Amino acid sequence: MNSLRGKYFKHYKGGDYYVLNISTHTETNEKLVNYINLYNNIRCWSRPLNMWNELVNDKPRFIEIIPTDENKIIVNNYLNDSK
Numbered sequence: 001m002n003s004l005r006g007k008y009f010k011h012y013k014g015g016d017y018y019v020l021n022i023s024t025h026t027e028t029n030e031k032l033v034n035y036i037n038l039y040n041n042i043r044c045w046s047r048p049l050n051m052w053n054e055l056v057n058d059k060p061r062f063i064e065i066i067p068t069d070e071n072k073i074i075v076n077n078y079l080n081d082s083k
Contacts, residue, residue: 004019004022004033004052005019005020005021005022006018006019007019007064008038008064008065008066008067008071009035009062009063009064009065010062010063010065011061011062012056012057012059012060012063015037015038015039016037016038016039016065016067016068016071017035017036017037017038017062018035018036018038018067018071018074018075018078019033019034019035020034020035020036020044021034022034022049023046030048030049031048031050032046032047032048032049033046033047033048033049033052034046035047036075036078038071038074038075042074042078
């Protein structure tokens with residue numbers, strides 16, 4: 001599960017994302033993927049792990065990608081600003 005942490009992904013509709021962590025919902029114990037978008041106004045999001053891994057129209061919702069230098073800079077800036 002935590003094998004997603006620190007990896008970069010592309011959504012099936014486009015847009016690159018970075019996984020910060022996997023967390024557990026306090027009420028349901030459901031596993032959540034905590035991630036940021038790497039475009040426009042960067043925000044932190046949470047999505048149920050089962051949704052993250054599901055297929056949409058027979059294609060993965062997210063596929064792992066090799067990050068661009070720009071993606072690495074965005075993540076580095078986000079992580080440093082979060083301290």
